[in-house]
Amino acid sequence: MKYLEQLIIPLRVAGLVKSIRGAKGGYLLAKDPKEIKLIDFLEPLEGDMIMVDCTQSPEICHRASFCKARELWCDLQKVLDGKINALTLADIMEKP
Numbered sequence: 001m002k003y004l005e006q007l008i009i010p011l012r013v014a015g016l017v018k019s020i021r022g023a024k025g026g027y028l029l030a031k032d033p034k035e036i037k038l039i040d041f042l043e044p045l046e047g048d049m050i051m052v053d054c055t056q057s058p059e060i061c062h063r064a065s066f067c068k069a070r071e072l073w074c075d076l077q078k079v080l081d082g083k084i085n086a087l088t089l090a091d092i093m094e095k096p
Contacts, residue, residue, distance in 0.1 A: 010044035033090035042084060049084060051077055 008027055011017045018030045029036065042049055050056050052073040058064035 007045060011041070014040065014044040016040060016044070029089075033093055034088050036089040038084045038087040038089070038092065041089065049080065051080065 008017060008019075012019065012027075015030055016036060017027045019025065019027050039049065048056075052070070054061045054064050054067075054070050055074050055077045058070070061067070061070070064070055
């Protein structure tokens with residue numbers, strides 16, 4: 001229960017859930033699930049969804065301009081970004 005309470009805090013700060021006080025209180029989504037993108041939930045809980053730092057900040061690596069692995073990571077990052085920005089909470093809830 002304490003772990004779940006810790007998860008709720010950043011989601012509430014992000015405006016994704018709201019609390020209801022009282023005997024029958026609890027937490028509710030603050031928006032329709034169709035309006036909540038997967039990235040909206042992931043970033044408050046996990047931070048930036050970057051697989052490898054150099055994909056967003058090439059200046060941190062002196063090999064970035066010629067690194068073949070970085071090219072692959074950048075391509076994979078684009079796929080990940082596209083997926084988590086396109087999916088909504090409703091999409092996930094509808095999956096069997």
